[in-house]
Amino acid sequence: MDNILPAYDDPLFSILIIIILILIVAVSSLIVGNYKEKKKKNSLEKFLCGFKKDNAVLNIEEMPFEKALIKPLSLLAQAFKTQGEYQKSINLNLYLIDNISNFFEKEKILEQLGETYLKAGFLKRSKLIYLEILNKHPRNKKALYYLGIVYELMHEFDKALETLTPLEILGEKTEKLQAHIELSKLLEQKKLSKAEKVSQLTALLQEKNYPYRRIMKALFTLDLNVAWENIENDRIGSILDILWFLPSLNLNFDIISNNETLSAIYLAKGSLETEELNKRSNIFSIDTIIASKIGNKTNVDLLFSYGCGKCKNHFPIGFTRCPKCYAIDAIQIKETLVQKQSQTSYSLL
Numbered sequence: 001m002d003n004i005l006p007a008y009d010d011p012l013f014s015i016l017i018i019i020i021l022i023l024i025v026a027v028s029s030l031i032v033g034n035y036k037e038k039k040k041k042n043s044l045e046k047f048l049c050g051f052k053k054d055n056a057v058l059n060i061e062e063m064p065f066e067k068a069l070i071k072p073l074s075l076l077a078q079a080f081k082t083q084g085e086y087q088k089s090i091n092l093n094l095y096l097i098d099n100i101s102n103f104f105e106k107e108k109i110l111e112q113l114g115e116t117y118l119k120a121g122f123l124k125r126s127k128l129i130y131l132e133i134l135n136k137h138p139r140n141k142k143a144l145y146y147l148g149i150v151y152e153l154m155h156e157f158d159k160a161l162e163t164l165t166p167l168e169i170l171g172e173k174t175e176k177l178q179a180h181i182e183l184s185k186l187l188e189q190k191k192l193s194k195a196e197k198v199s200q201l202t203a204l205l206q207e208k209n210y211p212y213r214r215i216m217k218a219l220f221t222l223d224l225n226v227a228w229e230n231i232e233n234d235r236i237g238s239i240l241d242i243l244w245f246l247p248s249l250n251l252n253f254d255i256i257s258n259n260e261t262l263s264a265i266y267l268a269k270g271s272l273e274t275e276e277l278n279k280r281s282n283i284f285s286i287d288t289i290i291a292s293k294i295g296n297k298t299n300v301d302l303l304f305s306y307g308c309g310k311c312k313n314h315f316p317i318g319f320t321r322c323p324k325c326y327a328i329d330a331i332q333i334k335e336t337l338v339q340k341q342s343q344t345s346y347s348l349l
């Protein structure tokens with residue numbers, strides 16, 4: 001034995017000790033690394049387990065998994081999501097996530113699952129999915145963007161604002177998004193007095209990133225005089241429906257009679273009593289109603305619908321975020337001429 005091991009005062013003994021120490025460190029870091037990886041994987045599996053099997057809509061759990069199934073099944077999940085069959089889409093995504101071990105291979109599927117939960121109205125689940133994605137891949141722009149939407153819909157505006165900083169660092173333009181969330185936060189503020197809110201909203205009318213329509217809609221509910229004073233002629237088209245459905249008592253005839261476009265709108269609506277029927281608004285539907293009035297046809301009314309400038313879908317009611325593609329400031333007001341119904345019209349506010 002003495003012949004195999006060098007003597008402790010031999011320089012070879014120190015080298016041997018160093019080699020043994022290096023080996024111990026290498027082996028222990030390998031074991032710790034494997035343990036951490038396993039723990040991560042278990043945590044994801046445990047996390048997703050809570051979402052599973054709400055309804056066995058698709059009996060796919062027992063289906064043998066093959067890598068070739070990933071693409072067709074994820075396309076099928078996408079198709080189910082588009083058709084509004086959210087539970088089927090969720091089950092397919094969960095099956096895929098279950099069977100793919102590498103996070104980066106299933107990242108896109110997790111994104112799709114988060115979006116499906118969001119569409120289906122499961123905001124908390126959607127939030128957890130996006131937080132889980134960001135836990136493993138903090139630079140995932142899509143997850144950050146959608147997490148912001150989820151927080152906004154949950155009325156957690158400060159947290160929604162927190163998602164903007166990393167998005168900005170990653171090169172995204174966030175000014176409009178910031179204005180959108182800050183405006184939502186301001187409108188929800190319970191502690192502010194009405195006057196303070198009105199003053200802050202009026203100041204925001206001067207800021208270019210803040211949506212005129214949303215501010216004016218809020219002003220018409222908070223302070224009619226301020227709202228009327230802030231009507232901008234070239235932006236009347238974006239609030240035509242709000243103006244059209246205002247109750248007669250809320251109309252400011254001093255301002256209306258001094259503005260040709262407003263006069264034309266309320267002449268067409270029948271709220272403005274005047275003998276002069278020569279008002280023009282340059283809004284096709286309004287001018288058509290006035291022309292028909294001149295021809296003694298008084299039963300023409302307007303029907304409003306709302307389009308999204310981004311995804312081009314149409315909706316019967318207005319929105320601040322497109323219900324389909326979640327775009328902001330994308331609302332387009334569409335008015336159609338219809339025969340007047342003998343029923344009471346209600347204010348949008």
Ligand SMILES: [Zn+2]
Binds near residue numbers: 310322325327
């Ligand atoms: Zn849209």
